[in-house]
Amino acid sequence: MRGRDVLLLLCLAVIGLLGTSAFGTTVTYDHRALVIDGMRRLLFSGSIHYARSTPDMWPDLIQKSKDGGLDAIETYVFWNIHEPVRNQYDFEGRKDLVKFINLVREAGLFVHLRIGPYACAEWNYGGFPLWLHFIPGIKFRTDNEPFKAEMKRFTAKIVDIMKQENLYASQGGPIILSQIENEYGNIDASYGAAGKSYMKWAASMAISLDTGVPWVMCQQSDAPDPIINTCNGFYCDGFTPNSKNKPALWTENWSGWFSTFGDAIPHRPVEDIAFAVARFYQRGGTFNNYYMYHGGTNFGRTTGGPFITTSYDYDAPIDEYGLIRQPKWGHLKDVHAAIKLCEVVILATDPVTTSLGPNLEATVYNTGPYLCAAFLANIDTQSDATVSFKGNSYYLPAWSVSILPDCKHVALNTAKINSVTSIPEFVYHSLKDNVDASEAALSSWSWFSEPVGISSDNAFSRNSLLEQKSVTADRSDYLWYSTSIKSVGDEVFLDNGAKTTLQVDSNGHVVHVYINGKLAGNGKGNNGHPKVSIQVPITLAPGKNKIDLLSLTVGLQNYGAFFDLTETGITGPVILRSSSNGSSNIDLSSHQWTYQVGLRGEALDLPNTAGSSSSSSVWTSGSTLPKNQPLIWYKTSFDAPPSRKNHTDPVAIDFTGMGKGEAWVNGESIGRYWPTYIAPNEGCSVSCNYRGVYSPSKCQTNCGKPSQRLYHVPRSWLKPKENTLVLFEEIGGDPSKISFATRIVKSM
Numbered sequence: 001m002r003g004r005d006v007l008l009l010l011c012l013a014v015i016g017l018l019g020t021s022a023f024g025t026t027v028t029y030d031h032r033a034l035v036i037d038g039m040r041r042l043l044f045s046g047s048i049h050y051a052r053s054t055p056d057m058w059p060d061l062i063q064k065s066k067d068g069g070l071d072a073i074e075t076y077v078f079w080n081i082h083e084p085v086r087n088q089y090d091f092e093g094r095k096d097l098v099k100f101i102n103l104v105r106e107a108g109l110f111v112h113l114r115i116g117p118y119a120c121a122e123w124n125y126g127g128f129p130l131w132l133h134f135i136p137g138i139k140f141r142t143d144n145e146p147f148k149a150e151m152k153r154f155t156a157k158i159v160d161i162m163k164q165e166n167l168y169a170s171q172g173g174p175i176i177l178s179q180i181e182n183e184y185g186n187i188d189a190s191y192g193a194a195g196k197s198y199m200k201w202a203a204s205m206a207i208s209l210d211t212g213v214p215w216v217m218c219q220q221s222d223a224p225d226p227i228i229n230t231c232n233g234f235y236c237d238g239f240t241p242n243s244k245n246k247p248a249l250w251t252e253n254w255s256g257w258f259s260t261f262g263d264a265i266p267h268r269p270v271e272d273i274a275f276a277v278a279r280f281y282q283r284g285g286t287f288n289n290y291y292m293y294h295g296g297t298n299f300g301r302t303t304g305g306p307f308i309t310t311s312y313d314y315d316a317p318i319d320e321y322g323l324i325r326q327p328k329w330g331h332l333k334d335v336h337a338a339i340k341l342c343e344v345v346i347l348a349t350d351p352v353t354t355s356l357g358p359n360l361e362a363t364v365y366n367t368g369p370y371l372c373a374a375f376l377a378n379i380d381t382q383s384d385a386t387v388s389f390k391g392n393s394y395y396l397p398a399w400s401v402s403i404l405p406d407c408k409h410v411a412l413n414t415a416k417i418n419s420v421t422s423i424p425e426f427v428y429h430s431l432k433d434n435v436d437a438s439e440a441a442l443s444s445w446s447w448f449s450e451p452v453g454i455s456s457d458n459a460f461s462r463n464s465l466l467e468q469k470s471v472t473a474d475r476s477d478y479l480w481y482s483t484s485i486k487s488v489g490d491e492v493f494l495d496n497g498a499k500t501t502l503q504v505d506s507n508g509h510v511v512h513v514y515i516n517g518k519l520a521g522n523g524k525g526n527n528g529h530p531k532v533s534i535q536v537p538i539t540l541a542p543g544k545n546k547i548d549l550l551s552l553t554v555g556l557q558n559y560g561a562f563f564d565l566t567e568t569g570i571t572g573p574v575i576l577r578s579s580s581n582g583s584s585n586i587d588l589s590s591h592q593w594t595y596q597v598g599l600r601g602e603a604l605d606l607p608n609t610a611g612s613s614s615s616s617s618v619w620t621s622g623s624t625l626p627k628n629q630p631l632i633w634y635k636t637s638f639d640a641p642p643s644r645k646n647h648t649d650p651v652a653i654d655f656t657g658m659g660k661g662e663a664w665v666n667g668e669s670i671g672r673y674w675p676t677y678i679a680p681n682e683g684c685s686v687s688c689n690y691r692g693v694y695s696p697s698k699c700q701t702n703c704g705k706p707s708q709r710l711y712h713v714p715r716s717w718l719k720p721k722e723n724t725l726v727l728f729e730e731i732g733g734d735p736s737k738i739s740f741a742t743r744i745v746k747s748m
Contacts, residue, residue: 025169027176027213029228033247033286033347034176034214036169040347042286044336045072045112046293047252049121050100051081052312053296055093056716057322058100061294062107064318068329069336072110072176074251074289075100077158079117080129081302089157094299097158098165105167105174112251112289113162114179117154122258122312124304126558130474133564140564141184143194143201152205155180159209170212178215179251180206183232185220190561196222203227218251232291234268234694237279248284252291253277255328256315257696260307260527261554261677261707264700267315269690270328271400274335274414278401281339282363282375284351290332294318297712300669301477301662304558306509307527309708310671320712321650321743323424330419338412341405342373356387360396364407372407381692399691415690426652426710426741429641445735446621450631450728451600452517453482453548459596465589467507468551468569476598477662477672481549481570483591487540500540503575506532506551507567510660512630512731514548516541519630522731524677535577547588549574552730554672601633601728607664609724627734630659634727634735640718641740649742651718652710653725657737664726668717675706676731710741 026037033040046065053061065073081095091097104111118141119127132138138146159178167173181202188195199217203224206215216228221242223229231239232252239248255273257266277288295314303310313320317329324330339346345365353363359380365373378385378396385396394402400415459480468479502520504511508530512522521536549570557566572589604618619635626632643649653663655673663670684703727735 024172024212025176027169029214029247031245031247032284032350034249036176040286041071042281042340042343042347043071043110043288044069045074045110045287045289046070046317047074047289047291048294049075049078049292049296050097051078051094051302052298053094053294053322054714054716055096055099057714058103059107061318061322062103062109064322064324064329065293066107066109067333068293068317069333069340070109070293072112072289073104073293074112074114074291076114076116076119076121076123076127076182078119078121078123078127078302079154080123080125080127082158083129083154086129086131091161098161098167101162101167101174102165109174110169110176111167111174112177112179113158113175114182114251115155115158116179116182117151117158118182118184120182120559122298122304122308123558124302125474125556126304126563128564130469133469134473140562141181141195141198142191143198148198148201148205151202155206156209159211162211168211168213175211176213178206178211178213179218180215180227181217181220183219184217185222185229187561188220200224216249216251234272235276235279236285237276237283239280239285247286248280249287250280250285251289253280253288255290255292255317256295256313258295258314259309259311259707260305261309261674262307262526262679263707264679264683265702265707266696267688267699267701268694269688269699270331270417271415271690272694273328274331275399275401275690277332277335278339278375278403278414279377279379281342281346282351282361282377282401283353286347290317292316294322295320297671299671301474301555301672303555303671305527305555306530306557307525307554310673310711311708319424321652323650323743323745324422325424326422326745326747327417327419331417334412334418335403335414338403338405341411342403345371345373356389357385360385360387362387362389366407374404374407376402376404420747422745422747424743424745426654426743427649428654428739428741444636445625446619446635447626448601448606448618448620448633448635449626449629450633452514452631453480453546454594454596455600456596456598456603459594461592461594463590463592465570465572465574465593466595467567467571468553469556469567471569471595472553472597474553474556476602477552477554478597478599478602479551479569480594480596481551482547482594482596483588484544484546485540485576485586485588485591486544487542499579500538501535501577502538502547503535503573503577504532504549504570505573506570508532509554509568510552511570512550513538514546514550515539516546517548554674599728606633606635606728607667607669607726609664609667609726625736627736628732630730630732632729632732634725634729636725636735638723638725638740639721640715640723641742643742644744647744648715649744651713651715652741652743653713654710654739654741655733656706656709656739658727658733658735659729659731661728661730661733663711663728664724665713665717666719666723668714670711670713673708673711675709677707679703679705679707 028035217223218230230249230251236250256268292314295312361377363375397415402413508525510524523532523534557563574588576586578584660674681704688699
């Protein structure tokens with residue numbers, strides 16, 4: 001077939017696809033690609049999670065994705081936000097999945113809907129609702145009837161909603177792929193035979209829902225036909241599907257990495273991403289999805305981990321605030337354009353690869369004398385090279401790929417960036433118009449002191465230490481453990497010459513110890529070691545002494561085999577120790593402990609700006625502002641920061657001066673803040689060499705600084721004036737040091 005005939009057929013197919021989409025589109029696959037209305041398609045996709053941004057941001061994010069050369073948007077479906085209570089559904093606001101998909105359709109892009117419904121995604125509890133935990137006899141992600149019944153019910157619910165809205169391609173909608181389960185192959189061996197039978201059941205269940213589009217399973221090498229097994233990772237050029245009849249699809253090309261409190265910030269150089277993308281298409285891939293293309297924000301308590309930051313920026317081509325990150329966005333756009341120039345010939349044939357020397361390759365797609373495309377790769381991590389190909393000489397930098405759409409001329413080399421570089425910065429503003437920021441902050445705060453220990457009529461007692469998640473059902477980060485001891489007869493603990501300590505062992509993630517209403521000490525875990533074990537020096541008074549332990553979670557476990565069984569809270573032991581006369585110990589683990597789920601301020605609904613008469617009356621103002629004290633609620637009002645002319649600049653709060661807590665703007669939670677958790681001084685570098693295999697520890701910044709200092713406040717949550725900011729400060733801070741900033745980008 002002549003080259004012009006192939007081009008004509010491709011154009012006619014695309015016209016046909018657009019013209020018949022209202023009547024339904026056929027989506028299948030063969031060994032090379034997804035086949036849409038009878039034509040193979042070479043596609044670029046990017047992940048945008050609707051719940052990590054706001055509806056007013058969606059159109060711009062989608063348009064910037066299209067402008068960046070994407071053909072599709074990929075998103076998870078988060079079970080826990082849509083069904084927070086069993087059989088009670090929520091698809092409003094940031095949860096409006098149908099609206100998000102319709103906006104993608106209006107932009108002319110496809111959708112890959114990753115239903116799961118296990119998501120992982122650094123999302124709280126992997127996306128599972130906590131009520132699942134309490135179903136009798138349930139075991140997650142295995143051949144367990146109670147779990148399978150709930151999983152099927154929710155998956156069918158989402159599919160039915162999509163069908164009702166005619167959103168599947170078979171109905172004329174944009175959804176061309178769906179995913180069931182998620183990276184189960186990474187951990188299924190831990191579940192034994194029951195894991196294998198569950199995986200096969202999940203595949204069969206998904207197919208039975210009759211969506212009219214293919215289903216995929218990522219990281220599942222034994223995914224049964226007709227499910228397509230796909231690749232996730234920093235590199236997928238070596239990936240081979242488990243059948244010669246399936247195409248190579250890359251569902252997660254990690255554009256960066258997530259951030260955790262207490263760690264430096266990871267970055268992935270765009271030259272390395274471009275190299276990985278070009279290598280994937282060079283070696284036969286035809287669908288690449290960036291995870292993430294826009295990462296967004298873990299608003300409220302949605303972040304999992306534990307210890308994952310509120311920011312989910314992910315070093316993505318579109319940053320957390322919705323602004324284009326250059327040169328990453330621009331260079332990848334150029335890569336997409338160069339590879340698209342090869343689309344016709346890539347889809348018409350299979351690649352043929354030959355060696356040009358050590359670590360040097362040439363891959364050719366050739367349909368005869370009229371169409372030829374080539375990829376020249378130098379996979380050496382150190383040495384540049386000059387190679388001869390088809391009688392011409394080509395210079396190949398180390399760790400790069402040159403794309404030749406006509407087998408002669410280089411359209412792009414992945415190591416050469418032509419896109420501009422942008423420099424993001426924050427412009428700071430006062431809380432009130434025409435008023436100094438510090439003066440405004442000092443003049444307008446009111447506060448409420450959170451009681452230490454038990455203050456609720458709903459408290460209950462047990463003669464043991466209880467696992468936190470099972471007590472709170474994740475209704476709050478906080479759980480009070482309270483007990484008391486009498487020092488009469490225990491004079492050894494009153495000996496001024498002795499050292500008395502309280503040992504507290506917890507499964508995480510943070511513990512604060514109060515003795516007789518006063519903070520005595522605390523401890524925290526980290527991303528790698530969430531458990532806490534502390535020895536707190538204490539002083540006891542004669543008679544009765546009260547011990548209050550405030551335990552809190554920083555996002556529930558979201559990944560790993562049996563992740564749902566990961567315990568949180570103070571499961572012990574809790575031991576009172578004295579060094580007098582050798583050593584004396586009292587194990588308090590089996591004492592009577594009284595429990596309170598959550599805080600008094602949460603029960604009063606203090607974050608809600610509408611509030612109630614009881615909540616509004618508890619605030620104090622007009623006297624000395626308490627600073628650097630634990631367990632304080634703060635409230636103030638502020639005006640929305642101005643934008644530049646013809647711009648709507650995104651807004652952030654700088655929490656410098658605060659310790660740890662959660663913040664709400666006009667009743668909307670912007671998430672957990674923790675600017676006092678500082679990254680280690682080591683591990684960062686001034687420059688980053690993109691050459692060689694990438695890992696999240698390779699190109700870090702922000703060492704010796706707060707893991708996150710600035711927190712995104714969506715513009716749609718703000719009024720021009722008289723906005724309300726509410727904080728719960730857990731460990732002590734100075735709210736007068738808080739400032740607002742707008743994010744702008746300048747080009748070099």
